[in-house]
Every structure is written in C-alpha cells, then in structure tokens.
Amino acid sequence: MKHIGAWEEMDKSRMQAYHAMDVWDGVSGSKIHFDGVDQAGNGGLMGAIGDIIPGSRFSASRRQYEEAGVVATMCENSNTTSALLRRLQELNNASGSGAGMAVLDKTKVSSISLGPPASTDISNPDLSQWPIISTTTHCPLAARLLVGADGANSPVRAFADIPAPGWDYGQHGVVATLQLSQPYPLDAPRTAYQRFLPTGPVALLPLPGARASLVWSTTPAHAAKLKSLSPSEFTAAVNAAFRLMPVDLNYILGPDAGSDAPSSELAWREQATNPASTGLPAHFPRVEGVQEGSIASFPLRMRHADTYTGHRVALIGDAAHTIHPLAGQGLNLGLADAQSLAKEISYGVEHGMDIGGSFCLENYGAARWAANNAVVGTVDKLMRVRDRLFGAGARASRYLRGWEG
Ligand SMILES: Cc1cc2nc3c(=O)[nH]c(=O)nc-3n(C[C@H](O)[C@H](O)[C@H](O)COP(=O)(O)OP(=O)(O)OC[C@H]3O[C@@H](n4cnc5c(N)ncnc54)[C@H](O)[C@@H]3O)c2cc1C
Structure with a gap:
C-alpha cells in the first residue's frame, strides 16, 4: 500500500x-x-x-x-477499497485527460467470449483470441489482458476454463x-x-x-x-x-x-x-x-485454481483461491497476488512485451501459485485436524486438545 x-x-x-x-x-x-x-x-x-x-x-x-x-x-x-479508489482517482487526475483509466462503476459483466474470427480485411484487428467483455452499461471491451479479480465464483475463471478443485x-x-x-x-x-x-x-x-x-x-x-x-x-x-x-x-x-x-x-x-x-x-x-x-x-469453502494464467487471462484473489477464515489470510493472499502481477506487467511494459502473452505472465503464475498453495494447504490441514479432534469425540482426542494437562 x-x-x-x-x-x-x-x-x-x-x-x-x-x-x-x-x-x-x-x-x-x-x-x-x-x-x-x-x-x-x-x-x-x-x-x-x-x-x-x-x-x-x-x-x-x-x-x-x-x-x-x-x-x-x-x-x-471498506477502508482498504476506499483508499485504493481514492488513489486511483488521484493518479487519474494527475495523468491528464485522455491518458487515464476509466472506472466503470455500477456495471455488471454480463458475458465474456472470444472475438469474431479473423477477417480477410487486414485493416480490422484480429481479436479472435482476445477476451471480449460485454457489460450491462457500456459497449463491448476487448482485453489485451483480462484480470479476473471477480471472487470465488469467478466468471473470468469459467471463461478461461480453469478448474478450481476444492470442497x-x-x-x-x-x-x-x-x-x-x-x-x-x-x-x-x-x-x-x-x-x-x-x-x-x-x-x-x-x-x-x-x-x-x-x-x-x-x-x-x-x-x-x-x-x-x-x-x-x-x-x-x-x-x-x-x-x-x-x-x-x-x-x-x-x-x-x-x-x-x-x-x-x-x-x-x-x-x-x-x-x-x-x-x-x-x-x-x-x-x-x-x-x-x-x-x-x-459459506466457507476451500478452492485452488489449477493455474492462475491462461491466454490473455490472469486470476488474482478469491478467483484463484479461497480459504477458511480461521487464519484471516484470504485478502492478504489476494493483495500479494496483485502486487506480484503488477510487477510482471510493469516489467512487460518496460520491455515491450505483450502483457497478455504467456511469456509475460508465467513468472506471476509460478511465484504465486506455490506460495498460496502452502498457505491454502496449511489452513486446510488445520481445519481437518480440528474436525478430527472435535468430531471423533474419542478419549485420545480430548487428551490431545488439552495436552498441557
Ligand atoms: C467470514 C469471512 C471472514 C474473513 N476474514 C478475513 C480476514 O480477517 N482477513 C483476510 O485477509 N481475509 C479474510 N477473509 C477473506 C476475504 O474476505 C477474501 O479473501 C477477499 O474479500 C477476496 O477479495 P477478492 O477481491 O478477491 O474477491 P471478492 O471480495 O469476492 O470481490 C469480487 C468482486 O467481483 C465482483 N464481481 C463478480 N462477478 C462480477 C460480474 N459479473 N460483474 C461485475 N463484478 C463482478 C463482485 O461484485 C465483487 O465486488 C474472510 C472471508 C470470510 C468469508
């Protein structure tokens, strides 16, 4: 921050x-x-x-x-999100008209699909492999890189057909x-x-x-x-x-x-x-x-996407992983994802790379998947140990829970 x-x-x-x-x-x-x-x-x-x-x-x-x-x-x-939105606005104001970011507020992404097949007219850009986002309030948007920060039931993850197993x-x-x-x-x-x-x-x-x-x-x-x-x-x-x-x-x-x-x-x-x-x-x-x-x-769930990146797609936050709130780490993992992805995008822009290509995104996926998997696995194991100790009702469980006695 x-x-x-x-x-x-x-x-x-x-x-x-x-x-x-x-x-x-x-x-x-x-x-x-x-x-x-x-x-x-x-x-x-x-x-x-x-x-x-x-x-x-x-x-x-x-x-x-x-x-x-x-x-x-x-x-x-709400404190974190308000601060981030204020900072975004500040950066937008500083960048001057035309060069800034557009925030489409009160808008729902209604569908995501690939662009139309390439036309023979070379003056039309080939968007056949680009995600096209349809919204409830604006005209369709073509994304060089679509970042799925859209939560546990991520429509972006579904579009990219990335499995997220869990329970x-x-x-x-x-x-x-x-x-x-x-x-x-x-x-x-x-x-x-x-x-x-x-x-x-x-x-x-x-x-x-x-x-x-x-x-x-x-x-x-x-x-x-x-x-x-x-x-x-x-x-x-x-x-x-x-x-x-x-x-x-x-x-x-x-x-x-x-x-x-x-x-x-x-x-x-x-x-x-x-x-x-x-x-x-x-x-x-x-x-x-x-x-x-x-x-x-x-509802509390554990889910971990098999991969965080696809063609012109990257997943961050709960779209990539959801964990039990026992350790209060869910949002923290998402913020670390955002930081890591921003670093790779900056590097890509500075070096003239296609920021939606796998070459630019692969470091992000490799770094964050492994780090998150360690936390997701640890929290899930804690929950399973808890279930065993409480669920069995066995005498041994009671001794284990109160082992200092
Ligand atoms: C009970 C509980 C307690 C928790 N406590 C903690 C804690 O103490 N510390 C911590 O670090 N984490 C905690 N977490 C986890 C934390 O809340 C989540 O990890 C975090 O909110 C995920 O943020 P996100 O932005 O990835 O997803 P979300 O917060 O789910 O945001 C996704 C956004 O995408 C939007 N969206 C989805 N689909 C569309 C669409 N089609 N069009 C437009 N917008 C769309 C949604 O409206 C939403 O605003 C807790 C979670 C729970 C359930």
Whole structure:
C-alpha cells in the first residue's frame, strides 16, 4: 500500500494493531497465548501454553508489548477499497485527460467470449483470441489482458476454463462489527481472541476504541438463527459463544430453544458457569452491541485454481483461491497476488512485451501459485485436524486438545 501511494489514503483512525493473541479450546479450556514479550519483559515472539492469568505475563506494560512487535493490524475491507479508489482517482487526475483509466462503476459483466474470427480485411484487428467483455452499461471491451479479480465464483475463471478443485466445509462464516462495554484495558496488550468450539472457531479481533470485529464460523443452521436475531439477542448470543459451555450454546442456537431468548438463557446459564472451566481469558471484554447493518454470513469453502494464467487471462484473489477464515489470510493472499502481477506487467511494459502473452505472465503464475498453495494447504490441514479432534469425540482426542494437562 505504501509502495503504490495508497497508504496515505487509509483512514488510520479505523485501523488497529494488536500485540497478543489468546486461543483456547471451548471444550477442555486449554489455551495458548502469543505475544512479543517474555516473562522478563524482553522482546521476541513468545507462545505460552497453559493458563493466561494476570501476573507475570501482564506485568509488562502496554508500551513494552507495543515495542515488542505487532502480531497483526486490523483494517476493515471498506477502508482498504476506499483508499485504493481514492488513489486511483488521484493518479487519474494527475495523468491528464485522455491518458487515464476509466472506472466503470455500477456495471455488471454480463458475458465474456472470444472475438469474431479473423477477417480477410487486414485493416480490422484480429481479436479472435482476445477476451471480449460485454457489460450491462457500456459497449463491448476487448482485453489485451483480462484480470479476473471477480471472487470465488469467478466468471473470468469459467471463461478461461480453469478448474478450481476444492470442497465445502459445511460451515458459514458470520461477521459483524461489535461494540464493547469499555475500551481495552490499559494494563494489558491489545489482544485478539479465538475460541475453538465443536461447531467452528469464533474470533473477536480488536478495532479502535471500544469496537471489535467478529468472525464466527459455525453450522449453516446456527448462522441462519444468528442472522434472524434482533441486535440485542445477537449480542447475547455472541457473549454466550465466548462465555458458556458448548452444550449451552447448542441449546440456545438449536431448535429446542423454541422461543427462549438468548439473553434470558445467557443471564442464568452464565451465573452457573465457572469461567475457569470455559477457559475465558482474564481480560476478555463484554460485548454490548452490534453495529447496524454489519451482520453478514458467507459459506466457507476451500478452492485452488489449477493455474492462475491462461491466454490473455490472469486470476488474482478469491478467483484463484479461497480459504477458511480461521487464519484471516484470504485478502492478504489476494493483495500479494496483485502486487506480484503488477510487477510482471510493469516489467512487460518496460520491455515491450505483450502483457497478455504467456511469456509475460508465467513468472506471476509460478511465484504465486506455490506460495498460496502452502498457505491454502496449511489452513486446510488445520481445519481437518480440528474436525478430527472435535468430531471423533474419542478419549485420545480430548487428551490431545488439552495436552498441557
Ligand atoms: C467470514 C469471512 C471472514 C474473513 N476474514 C478475513 C480476514 O480477517 N482477513 C483476510 O485477509 N481475509 C479474510 N477473509 C477473506 C476475504 O474476505 C477474501 O479473501 C477477499 O474479500 C477476496 O477479495 P477478492 O477481491 O478477491 O474477491 P471478492 O471480495 O469476492 O470481490 C469480487 C468482486 O467481483 C465482483 N464481481 C463478480 N462477478 C462480477 C460480474 N459479473 N460483474 C461485475 N463484478 C463482478 C463482485 O461484485 C465483487 O465486488 C474472510 C472471508 C470470510 C468469508
């Protein structure tokens, strides 16, 4: 973002770095804590398995954590896309009339096909091997290079006939922006939280002030129920996801709950739940509300295109790969694709190459496919291990999940 001049356009007041991460098992309460500070207050990324209780680890000041390093920075997708669009506009204005880029807003690509067969009239360009894009609002466009940045069901990928094998996880990801009861405490590092439930992981990721981002992977039935709840009942369900035992949560979101509201269930079930048995971290904040219109859900899938390039076609982002949001890496991979492809196109332009030809695109495909495959494979294996450990219900699984005991 810095390299292309878009960093300056980002709304920094809506970005939040965090310096620690608490991950725990919803069944056994076993946990792991990552941060950049050891017990003596020195830097270096540390992982501690066991209890995350105030004391030696939190005796380091917020400043020590901040100096020791950032685990990740939270930034809403709309912040990134708005910054990029502003930068594009700025570059367009600077390039003068006629030489700039055209952004066709509020337009749908209705079809993509190859151009007509070559004519005998040599004054007509031969577009028979060029993608021709028909849109709902403009005349057809011929593309020397068509970049498919059109998401998991990519029409560009379908046009190029590139297979993208994979599978559905049978889960939906529910996202929302949450309001917390208070800003993060000053005596603890800014922390991201993730609890592994038998139905999938639920994560609370810090945003500036007293806000946080929710990513909750769960069954399609639970996701549908969550989306049907009023804001206050949705808020109660989120608190339940972090504070109650899985059996309680399953009741609250399941068909047996009938008209029992999550808020009333949470009120009495929480009193009867020992936080130590759920593994709830000491500084875990209370969720007070949800930002209007921010709740959405998406089916979770793993897909990886066999190749990222075809004749006059390149795929980037989710068009090329989709992964489980467990590690929050999907968009990051897409941004790295864009950076890599831009580098190859620049090289091609500087050296007079045809930017739609395989000679120009092959380095992009080779570099990004291998790098993404490592991440796609690792995240998928984590999901399979999770399914085995939770799904089997075997005694050995329970010991493995809580192995520090
Ligand atoms: C629940 C959940 C949580 C996630 N959390 C994270 C996270 O924390 N960090 C992270 O890095 N990633 C995360 N991801 C992944 C991230 O959201 C995606 O990887 C990213 O949005 C993909 O961006 P993209 O531009 O490639 O595709 P998309 O965001 O799908 O954009 C594709 C665009 O193409 C447009 N389009 C498609 N077809 C047409 C057409 N025919 N005509 C015109 N336009 C068209 C669509 O309208 C859309 O605007 C998460 C994903 C999920 C599901």
